[in-house]
Amino acid sequence: MKEYDHKKLETKWQREWEKIGIYHAEDFSKKPKYYSLIEFPYPSGDGLHVGHPRPYIGMDIISRKRRLEGYNVLYPIGWDAFGLPTENYAIKTGKDPHFVTKKNSDNFRQQIKSLGISFDWSREVNTTDPKYYKWTQWIFLQFFKKGLAYKAKMAINWCPSCKIGLANEEVVGGNCERCGTPVVKREKEQWMLAITKYAERLDKDLDDVDYLPQIKLAQRNWIGKSEGAEIEFSFCPCAKENIPNLEKIKVFTTRPDTIFGATYLVLSPEHTLISKVKSRISNWAEVLQYIGANKKKTEIERTAPDKIKTGIELKGVKAVNPATKEEIPVWVADYVLASYGTGAIMAVPAHDERDFEFAKKYDLPIRQVVAPVSKSPIPGQIVRNDMPYVDRDAVMCIVKHWDKDEYLCIQWKNHIDVRSMVSGGIEKGEDFIETGKREIREESGYTNTKFIRQVGGFSFVNFYHQMKKTNVLARFRYLYFELQNGEQIPISPEENAKHNVLWKKKNEVYDFLSLSERDSIWNGFLGKIKEIAYVGSGLLVNSGKFDRMDSEKAKKEIIKFVGGKEKTTFKLRDWVFSRQRYWGEPIPVIHCEDCGMVPVPEKDLPVKLPKVKNYQPTESGESPLANIAKWVNVQCPKCKGKAKRETDTMPNWAGSSWYYLRYADSKNNKEFASKKNLKYWTPVDWYNGGNEHTTLHLLYSRFWHKFLFDLGLVPTTEPYKKRTSHGMILGEGGVKMSKSLGNVINPDEIVKTYGADTLRVYEMFMGPFSQSVAWSTESIIGARRFIEKVWRLGIKISENQKNFSGPRVARASVQNKSGLNQTIQNSSDFLSLKKILHKTIKKVSEDIEEMHFNTAISSMMILATKMESAFALDLQKSPTLDLKDYKKFLQILAPFAPHVAEELWNMLGEKNTIYLSSWPEWSPDLIEDEEIKIVVQVNGKVRTEIIIQTDDNEEIVKKKTLENEAILKQIAGKHVKKVVYVKDKLINIVV
């Protein structure tokens, strides 16, 4: 038999495919287009590791399937080659990054090609190629001309080790993303891109794209849209007298409903108003010191998780709460960020955890203005929508025993689930303490009660009052009483019929209380509203005319009431777009002494990177380009006067923000891509990439795309129709693969030993595509065995081809493991094998679309085993395996194992490549079975299985079931209560 020689066969077909050019995407074909995309790799010096190809193989399977389905597929690749590792290597060795990049990408190309991935190599791009970055610079200039690229002096995140400014996104836990050095703040002029101008659209347009839900969520969280209000607090008149035209303090809040509880204001240390009221502040020296100390703090110190909040009061000024008209103190504290909202907040300690913590520390007043609402635990008191509401006030009494540490509890007699404390409504004109005493007396008979204090805050209970035929909204307050002694009067018969009185120890109380009342009583019991902030919604209290209004509803009304305005803010910051580094696109701007910043004229693009001797950034933190006088000193394009080039370069996110557009027309030297080509190819139909790029690259490229759309340069508002992500491949043992751990697996080795097809099948089979999986060299053999099985079968078939003339009927049957499959013995192998084939085609077709490659392979393994045994069984007599069916199997296998499928296809007499054939269809008739096996349960436990005809109705199935011996034994002497029948699945007899 012909040996399976993966090396020979794989090289042969890779050459052949390249020769006939079947993976070339044709511009403008009659076929419908399909654009599949993977994130182009960074060609590092370490070469490929086994994690790289996982997404390429996944999208390759989809691309190959699409071609078989008749699409004109664009599946391109290129190199995202600007970036720090190459630059750091250049600094260390003095080697030119241009040269290093070429070497690395040549190596990557050769490695990727050996995997048989159907990339269209003719459209390869490289972000470091001047022909490419000319257009990156050109797009930057469009941003500049529209005012969306601007220079700003700002405190940036500075990495003292890399000597570059970092974007917020590159700071991880206060450290530099690349080298781990703690990041410090530094004032620097930086280029910025105004991504915040697009925040609203970047958020909203997510509605229209097909991204995995987690990806949308991550983007939305990152953009951080929050709707609230801007409200102005004026300084109190005492300050106005001294300072003319003093502006008001503007705060941003998402909880305008809580304004009656705003007991102080906080300004961020950077707030400009602070110095404007300087003359009134009596403790100015201390304030200044606080602000100064704060400036020196590093990012880590300021954001440390266990950091205790600090602040200082601006003594001598007060602000006026526009809702209560109260004078409230003004503080400065660094827990308020200058960069978000207005840089000032109204503090509502009762309903915000941070304000609460601060108020506790500095002993500021805490006032409840929102009270939680719960439902009555009594079943007959479910609120009725058709009934009006009546407001009432009520008390809940926590009553301590005169002698022991026990508390009075009430157990309702009619409702076992209703367990509460003494409570009742306040009658008209009654003092609430009197109400408490009266209710204790009525419900428990105890008379000698002493009121100690009110505890906790308010809370509401909603219920339907059966006697009064109305809904009641009762506002409870919590009263703490101590009994002086056990003096008791008799309890009235009506009260006695309703409930039992019990004494419970303090630690038993919580478990005793009914679920629905538990939290509200418990909050009162512990005085909880004073111990933690209640951040939920509810009904307003202590809020003047807004009392009892729903807090959500109150938001708008209160904004109006205090003269604020609705406002939406975003967490997203503008994008720090400059790097003081060599290995990036030079920012194409010229600084003229007279004209200011002048864009490099388009005819002068690209601004090429000059050769330098030393790649090290300068000590002052400028890019090494600043040292090259010849390059820096230029004529101003406008006035021809003396001018200097900008020496900052772009971050490596720049080139990857638009590369997918270039693939549509990668050779164009007049435009970044022609409108015609873009119209044909974009948007990308399916983009698969890593989870680590969902907030940065994905957001940045959506931003660039929208900008280009606004200029009329791209035809769609969104670049990618669909986005999925893949999991990482981890080293053996589930740790990250890394050079330092020495557990990196090079795919070259695997390709050499087992072949590309085996590597591909294994990588797709090892686990769910979207999840991380640990590499296991031991397990690869399974994929190899599968391919060899397919191979052996193909060879045998081709050797016996003359015997294959068409459908025959065989005698034996395929039995399942347990041997239960008795009746199937009557049907033919031929038919049953055909059915398995069609089911497999269906399964594989559907699984590929869901990226469930592992289960698709599993079903093909089953099919291959069945085909092999069917073939072996009847080789001498009448074959059960139809040649056409085997070929269909090859067609569905082809996207996974392209080389072996092509070889066998060819060997079985096909002249044209398998990739010019078409994806097999499954026949619905062959998916249906006439006979099926259903499970018989007794009381939900599986007892046996029976075979039924598909068209059997419930009656027949029941009859068959009750004839079954095993079942008769199970139900003997028992009464059949109920029979549950689920069509085609099971029958359950309840006895």
Place this chain on the structure above:
RNA sequence: GCCCAGGUGGCGGAAUUGGUAGACGCGAUAGACUCAAAAUCUAUUGAUGGCAACAUCAUGAGAGUUCGAUUCUCUCCCUGGGCACCA
């Protein structure tokens, strides 16, 4: 702290509009072939009890809903990832 994903045999993992838990693969054990080994093929392989038929237990822990829960609800624990004073 918050958000997201997940927790199933010795291992990777199947199965979720609630319906046979462990498909498929790896590993392991036994057998066939072989002088022998490798490869291949066949059988077994969640645990416990039993000669067996079979029974009981089992999807991170505990409760609940249901004729029936890996799947739904609640509480808690653990792992991975993201965010982190965003008012």
